[in-house]
Amino acid sequence: MSNLFQTYGRWEIEPATASGSWMTDVCGKKYLDFTSGIGVCNLGHRPKQVEEAVLTQLNQYWHVSNLFTSSKQEKAAQLLAQVAGMDRVFFANSGAEANEGAIKLARKATGRTKIITFINSFHGRTFATMSATGQDKIKHGYGPMLETFVYVPYNDVEAVKNAMGEDVAAIMLEVVQGEGGIHIGDQEFFNEIEALCQKYGALLVIDEIQTGIGRTGKPFAFQHFGLQPDIVTAAKGLGSGFPIGAVIGKEKLGEYFGPGSHGSTFGGNPISIAAAIATMEAIFQREQLEEVIEKGNYLINQLNDQLGKLPFVHDIRGLGLMIGIECSFNVAPVLAELRKNGLIVLQAGEKVIRLLPPLTVLKSEMDEAVQILTSIMQKNNDAVKA
Known part of the structure; x- marks a missing residue:
């Protein structure tokens, strides 16, 4: 047993x-x-440069909490922000946590609660990210979901237009739906979504948990389509197997994630940050x-x-x-x-x-x-x- x-x-x-x-x-x-730990080990198993960075950090310190200044967190955040064309980063422990943070940030920054996501999407298994996911099979047995998510067909511009309004905080999407079947969005679809977000003052949130950190041949998949998201989430490939997630946002969102607004005991752990820096320095070439x-x-x-x-x-x-x-x-x-x-x-x-x-x-x-x-x-x- x-x-x-x-x-x-x-x-x-x-x-x-x-x-x-x-x-x-x-x-x-x-x-x-050919699983790479479900899209995690993007440099393969035990890449030497990551192993060396982790061993160096192991011989320094393992954990002190986010109450302390960390130049290595700053370096990791700078690397992420620069390649994403964005400004601010919050470090979490996983993709689900990163998406939770993105949902919280979008709601707080807009003062709205409605978020549009897509059928066959996958955003995580915490309660909010499970609610955001457009697949009923992962929700069975848990009772009513959060009611502020609206699901529309992927690549269907008219469906998004019909769901859109001034009560929408964000549109949250994957550029390639991974768990949902490797479905790739159309350029016209993305362009219309970006325009609708601008028209209604909603945020564009792109979930790059599986597609990010070089998986598609760009640092992030949205860069294939010339998009300018407000929030991007990353995890999986970011730490080469060490647990880490990230919420990456525009400067205008900085005021909404101030002291006490969000947190994580282990988020941005020194070991994971060391792995992330070495991973990014190798992949973002x-x-x-x-x-x-x-x-x-x-x-x-x-x-x-x-x-x-x-x-x-x-x-x-x-x-x-x-x-x-x-x-x-x-x-x-x-x-x-x-x-x-x-x-x-x-x-x-x-x-x-x-x-x-x-x-x-x-x-x-x-x-x-x-x-x-x-x-x-x-x-x-x-x-x-x-």
Whole structure:
């Protein structure tokens, strides 16, 4: 019997060691890891520069609280603000906490409570972020949600217009819906949302928990579309596996998050901040980001060549190294077969295989992943024909 609450459908793998794109389990079996810890280990497992930064901080101090001045927090905030084209940063421990902070800030700054989000969105599992999420399956059994969220179809400009008004505090969106199935927004959709926020005095909040920190080939995914958000949230890839989240905002919002307005005992922990600085210094290099776009294009092209003609593969889509393969069936059994054959991938919804390889993935590793995927998917195709 386990003493853990069984909140996860855990896999049959127990890791022993991991490095780069590879993981070895306690039985000695090696796996090519195309999950990156659900979009967290963007530099691969145990990147040397992050490990060195963390060890240095471990030998200095671990925790003192946010009552103390921290030049390293200031440096991390400066790096984030500069690449996002913004001004202020609050450090939390996770993506859900970052989104909680963004919701609080938007409501306080506007004096309004209504927030528009999107069907199939995912913003977290705390009560406010669960309420913000446009997926009923994560809300079952918890009673009434917060009533100030309105959900509209993604990429539907008219639906947003119909929901918009002077009582709206913010529109909150993902540029690429990750958990919802790797759905990418249209440029026209984003342009209209930005214009509506400006017209009605609402804030544009962009959830970059999964898409941020280089995952799509830009520091943040909104930069592919020329958007100017008021608030951006980041987490996952920010700390290379150490828990950290961030609310990034415009200068005009600074007065609403003053002393006593928000806080976190562990937010901006020295160990996580050291990891975040080293991670950002590695990822926010032009050559590194250009490589992500090149690798993403290569991987999508290889997948289209090998899998695109299979009758049950409906679409292969992505941005940078955030890729979805949409099928006509529940892909959970396929994922289990892939694990048996040494490739670890994720689901995004019921019918989408989600690939989140490290940004440092090698071409040979992408080729190997495609070969394993092709083998398993072809077996599935043969079984259907039979």
